[in-house]
Amino acid sequence: FKKGELLYTGKAKEMYATDDPEVLWVEYLDQATALNGKRKVAVDEKGLLNNRISSLIFTDLAKHGIKNHFIEQLSDHVQLVRRVKMIPLETVVRNAASGSFERKFGVSHLMTFDQPVLEFFYKSDALDDPFINDSQVAALQVADESTVAEMKRQALLVNTRLQTIFAEMNVQLVDFKIEFGLTADGHVLLADEISPDSCRLVDKTTHQSLDKDVFRKNLGDLTTVYQEVLKRLATVEGGQ
Ligand code: U5P
Structure with missing residues (x-):
């Protein structure tokens, strides 16, 4: 595959076309942002670590019947993914x-739920990604009802599998964000990334944060923490 024109620059990734119209080239950047991109700093190895972590997780999910856009990891910072039309919902x-959630409802940190909570946020930098409910999604024609139902179904399957993976790593999966796209034939396909940038992970023994909260709250060195996540994940997933 040949790297083509730059299509999109995100907060932590760049997307390029390839010589195959169905395939995109994704570069994971060594940078971290917070406050919707208003705070941005270089972080050694972060792109490499998230690329590897996301590649291992997407491979695992596919193996467990949860199809997704991941094709293959090409190099330290690059992976190939299937092109989909992104649905603008987190x-x-x-x-x-x-x-x-904790701030909005004033509940105690890490209060556990009997059933997973599912929320959508409308992707808009200008609006700071506001919460959006199902009828608002319908009113704005962001996605149709069957697409929303399918996103919820897949999100809960992803949650179940991720909880299992992370439990084997002695990590509690507190919450996570995923994004979906539509394939040319209209199927909902898991896309974007799954990494410590988009998950809240807490060590079950020490209760230490092993995710981007370390950056958001200045709790320590992000690279060290992401290296620890990759180390444990690589062990669970049977080596690099
Ligand atoms: N999250 C993202 N990107 C965002 C906002 C949130 O990946 O732009 C993830 C957080 O990392 C967390 C989850 O795992 O979504 C819920 O975030 P919050 O609504 O509690 O801030």
């Missing part, structure tokens, strides 16, 4: 209270 699944 799908968040929560197993315990943290972040915006």
Whole structure:
């Protein structure tokens, strides 16, 4: 595959075309952002670590019947993915209270839920990704009802599998964000990335944060923490 024109620059990734119209070239950048991109710093190895972590997780999910856009990892910072039309929604699944849920409802940190909580946020930098409910999604014609139902179904399957993977790593999956796209024939396909940038992970023994909260809250060195996540994940997934 040949790297083509730059299509999109995100907060932590760049997307390029390839010589195959169905395939995109994704470069994971060594940088971290917070506050919707208003705070941005270089972080050694972060792109490499997230590329590897996301590649291992997407491979695992596919093996467990959850199809996704991942094709293959090409190099330290690059992976190939299938081109889809992104649905402008962030799908968040929560197993315990943290972040915006904890602030919004004033509940105790890591209060656990009997059932996972599912939320959508409308992707808009100008609006700061506001919460959006199903009828608002319908009113704005962001996605049709069957697409929303399918996103929820897949999100809960992803949650179940991720909880299993992370439990084997002695890590609690507090919450995570995923994104979906539509294939040319209209199927909902898991896309974007799954990494410590998009998950809240807490060590089950020490209760230490092993995710981007380390950067958001200045809790320590992000690279060290992401290296630890990759080390444990690589062990669970049977080596590099
Ligand atoms: N999240 C993202 N990107 C965002 C906002 C949130 O990946 O732009 C993830 C967080 O890392 C967390 C989950 O795992 O979604 C819920 O975030 P919050 O709504 O509690 O801030």
